[in-house]
Amino acid sequence: MLARALARHLRAGDVVALVGPLGAGKTCFASGLAEALGVEGRVASPSFVVARFHDGPTPLVHADAYRLSGAEDLLDAGLDDWLRVAVVAVEWADLAEEALPADRLTVALATDGGGRRIELTATGPRSLRALEALEHDSSGHRDLEPTS
Numbered sequence: 001m002l003a004r005a006l007a008r009h010l011r012a013g014d015v016v017a018l019v020g021p022l023g024a025g026k027t028c029f030a031s032g033l034a035e036a037l038g039v040e041g042r043v044a045s046p047s048f049v050v051a052r053f054h055d056g057p058t059p060l061v062h063a064d065a066y067r068l069s070g071a072e073d074l075l076d077a078g079l080d081d082w083l084r085v086a087v088v089a090v091e092w093a094d095l096a097e098e099a100l101p102a103d104r105l106t107v108a109l110a111t112d113g114g115g116r117r118i119e120l121t122a123t124g125p126r127s128l129r130a131l132e133a134l135e136h137d138s139s140g141h142r143d144l145e146p147t148s
């Protein structure tokens with residue numbers, strides 16, 4: 001699973017921006033990250049809270065911008081503090097872009113006919129490092145970037 005492979009290369013301060021329509025698999029991806037990071041608790045749809053903090057060797061904050069009234073809420077909830085200690089995964093990240101660091105790994109999920117598509121985009125040195133490490137893992141094994 002891509003999320004598990006990616007998790008091995010994530011460090012505190014990394015931001016994973018999960019985008020894609022309803023039911024595309026954003027929560028599922030966050031759950032895969034949580035499992036691979038070995039954090040406490042189970043990832044659920046953070047429907048009634050802005051974010052959940054999962055403690056662990058590398059903690060994970062799982063946030064859902066769909067529930068926020070704007071980027072401000074994410075900052076008020078403590079984004080800056082989280083970034084010091086945790087990997088931060090944000091569902092519907094496109095709705096809170098202004099609150100997020102420019103350097104983030106965007107995971108675009110799409111359902112496509114019967115299939116699923118994942119596209120990863122890095123927008124800075126930090127996210128690029130994680131993406132390149134992931135690509136290095138799999139070079140020669142499989143194509144991580146299906147044609148779009």
Ligand SMILES: Nc1ncnc2c1ncn2[C@@H]1O[C@H](COP(=O)(O)OP(=O)(O)OP(=O)(O)O)[C@@H](O)[C@H]1O
Nearest residue numbers: 020021022023024025026027028029045091109116
């Ligand atoms: N890679 C996958 N392969 C097969 N099924 C998947 C995959 N990812 C997600 N699903 C299934 O699709 C459904 C929706 O997934 P999920 O809740 O992760 O979507 P979401 O993008 O978080 O939705 P929302 O926009 O409501 O937050 C779930 O039933 C889940 O089991």
Ligand SMILES: [Mg+2]
Nearest residue numbers: 026027045091
């Ligand atoms: Mg979800």
